[in-house]
Amino acid sequence: MSGILFLASPWLFKYNNGTAAQWVIIIMGCLLLLMAIFTNYEAGVVKQISIPTHLTLDVYTGAFLIITPWLFGFSDSTRWPYLAFGLFEVFAGRLTKKFQDARTSFS
Template identity: 50%
Template sequence: MRFLSTKIHGVLDYLSGVLFIASPWLFGFNDGGAAQWLPMVVGFSILLMSLFTEYELGVMKSIKMTTHLNTDLIVGLFLAASPWLFGFAEVVYLPHLVFGLIEAGAGLVTKREPSYHPNRI
């Protein structure tokens, strides 16, 4: 069931991108290791992808919404599993797990077609 509009998804993209980048300092795992860098890289990727997505808040509009949502799902699952994949679960895992599941969930519940269409006047 897809109930989240692409416009709301766009707002969440920009907010979550910034939150993911800041999360190592907000939650105290800014030790320079994989636990710190993974959410930061994902956050920057979210912001960059959002700028290029073909939806209301995209600037360049060259990435299809379906590609964006599929990427959200894959990256979210990767982020959720990252504490165990990279061996830092004993240090910190909850922010990565929660943020990853939220990212994956957003990819599953967002409408696949934006109300914005570049060919409409």
């Protein structure tokens, strides 16, 4: 769901102007969708990334999103969606259960 929200956010929050603010979040959304496809969980298709690895990558992508407005120079115009999405990713990655219950595991 995060990937879809990231892809839609330039239009939802009115920063679909072709700048780095738009393209960085679109690229991150695509990466999150790819990661979801490759994760070994219910919605995963290829199932090559473990849940702990996925959650660790969520924390790193969240941290990257938090610093992105200053890194790419759009902190004055479009920082709040990036901060909110980044914090969400960090907290989701840190607070989600990191092991699979054998009863609910899909192979």
